[in-house]
Amino acid sequence: MIAKIIDAYTICVEDLSQFDPYAILHSGQVFRYWQTEDGWLVISACHWARIKTGIKSLIIQCDDAEYFYHYFDLSTDYQNIKNELTAIKLQKALQCGGGIRILHGNFNETVLSFIISANNNIKRFTKTINQLCEEYGRTTQCGFHAFPDIVECTSINEQDFKRLGCGYRASYLVKAVQQLNKLNYEQLKKLPNEELRRELLKICGVGPKVAACIMLFAFHRLNVAPVDTWIKKAIAQLNPTEKENILHGQYAGVAQQYIFYYLQHLRREVL
DNA sequence: ATCCAGGCAGATG
């Protein structure tokens, strides 16, 4: 038990070795967060949370404690997961981002966000996603805009997506929204990995990499590891045995997150 | 400037 729900709007996280807000938010699973005076503001779908960082514990003040207890995966002990990840080449990454957790992202938000992310740079598509929310998402109680719900997304046409900076992905997004309208998240949740992957690949703009992101970040399939250009470059430097082992097993997706964050961390140090 | 970015769709061997 690393966290307690204090009341309907408050969570206290007591084990910071398993909860590093900076690392979680910068590990590339979510794009709607901002630094504040005393911590972080996070928006997921139409929900918001303020993380107030402390020395030995932190407080999450939000609109729905149950939602964010689940969102931050607070019932899972990540020490057990980290104990399973024993590959030598992972140890630096674990030391760097040991407080990362895999979030339970909203399905529609995750699908559309990662379609926009394809062949795009992180800074640019983060801006695009946030502008999308500014224009089409409702204002939440905390002042920031929610990610537009599926009905609001249905009102966005190709020209609108282009104006927001989605480029050639605009037509994919229009189709994807139509397809999302017919999909049922609760039904998809019941599918095993390969069937789920097949369904996701039918969505326009969703290929193998984006499907893997959706499976990991919206369906919490911890054994699915998205392989992007960053991970490819990192893996290319390993020997054959290391390549086999590093993104293998029931927590391959978690391992991938530690690596991705570590690579981002190294890049930030260079800049 | 000009290369590239958390790849993908569509066309072609």
Added chain:
DNA sequence: CATCTGCATGGA
């Protein structure tokens, strides 16, 4: 099934 090409756009 595997490989190839074109792609909007702004950040570096």
